Amino acid sequence: MKLMGSRAAVAAVMLAGALASAQAAEKKQLYFVPNGAVDFWKLAEAGMKKAQAELPNYAIQIKYPEQSSAAIQDRLLDDLVANGAAGIMVSSVDPKTQTEALDKVAGQTLLFTTDSDAPRSKRAAYIGSSNKDAGRQAAEILKKALPNGGKCIAFAGLPGADNARERLEGIRESIQGTKIEILDVRADDMDQARAKRNVEDILTARSDVNCMIGVYAYNTPQIYLALQEAGKLGQITVVGFDNDQATLGGIKDGSIAGTVVQQPFEWGYQGMKDMARYLEGDKSFIPADGLIIIPTQIIDKSNVDGFIAQVKTWLSAK
Structure with a gap:
């Protein structure tokens, strides 16, 4: 049994x-x-x-x-x-x-x-x-940080991808009529070591550059790191996209002007x-056009603390 x-x-x-x-x-x-x-x-x-x-x-x-x-x-x-x-x-x-x-x-x-x-x-x-709208928001940060104009280099993982291309189009459209210009876009194929080298190369070759734009989430932290190692934090205006912790930390300490965050x-x-x-x-x-748009937001020193708290809430979601 x-x-x-x-x-x-x-x-x-x-x-x-x-x-x-x-x-x-x-x-x-x-x-x-x-x-x-x-x-x-x-x-x-x-x-x-x-x-x-x-x-x-x-x-x-x-x-x-x-x-x-x-x-x-x-x-x-x-x-x-x-x-x-x-x-x-x-x-x-x-x-x-x-x-x-x-x-x-x-x-x-x-x-x-x-x-x-x-x-x-x-x-x-x-x-x-809407990556074009996000680019327009990045341009607003640039115009506020560079009222007298600036010479910018943009850094992107995949410049041919629609997200990078549309962000840059939005920036370019919105800085027309100002003295801000984008001189070049440097690609890194989403290789973060290469992204940092691209920044270092610009620091060596272009003394006239006073503005850097990080188009992908990791680009801005690599800009920050390269500037930090070169002793040039605060000397070059930095604007980014997305909410990497290093980007948010740079906004808090004043070395990054702002970022445009997605959701x-x-x-x-x-x-x-x-x-x-x-x-x-x-x-x-x-929608009829097939586009379900979730808005982007400008994060600068005025609201970065509240946004950091929101990120923690998202990451702890069950």
Whole structure:
């Protein structure tokens, strides 16, 4: 009798395990694919965690490409589709060269874009910032910090990606008629060591430069570090994007004029929720132009402390 009871217990455990596996397999898979593995995406992960708690019938994961390469990202997307992805949200590395690959994905699963849109693709919607508006806000910081004009160099991971290109377009449009000019844009392919070297090269070669713009989240901290090592903090006006801790610290100590922050937490949270709504047949939330815009915000010394507190709240979200 004891042996039979033991066998029954083992069978029950095996049955429970099989049921759990079956239930997990039944869950629809939603994925977030960033354009590279940088700390900026930690807030998106926090937003996804909140969405997961509200979407028990879905399994939500973030998948980073091994490198910030369009080809590598395309292969990752193909793998996720082959794995049965119900929906994918992607920040495209290079929308212009990836349109065909993204269309292939969109033909097999639900595709949203975020951060860097691919407007010519067949994606169902874009959820994220208006990068052109963010550029205009960065220009407001520049104009306030440089009332007599300035010679600026911009630093960007992927200048050809829509997010960088549109930010710079927004800045250029808004500084027309002023004495502020962008002399050059230096690319680093999202290699942070290279990003710092780019700044160091400018410090060596261009004594006339009195303004630096960090277009990607990590660019501004690398500008800060290079200026610090060169003993030039406070001598060159720095304006950035996003909310890296070093950027916020530089704003607090006065060595960075300001930054324009996005809301990746909301991209992760709302993006997963919206994909689930779409899969369940509700498309009413998608505007006619397919753009779901989440506003950006200027952070400077006047409001940086409050924003730091908000970031802590996002990161602690359950």
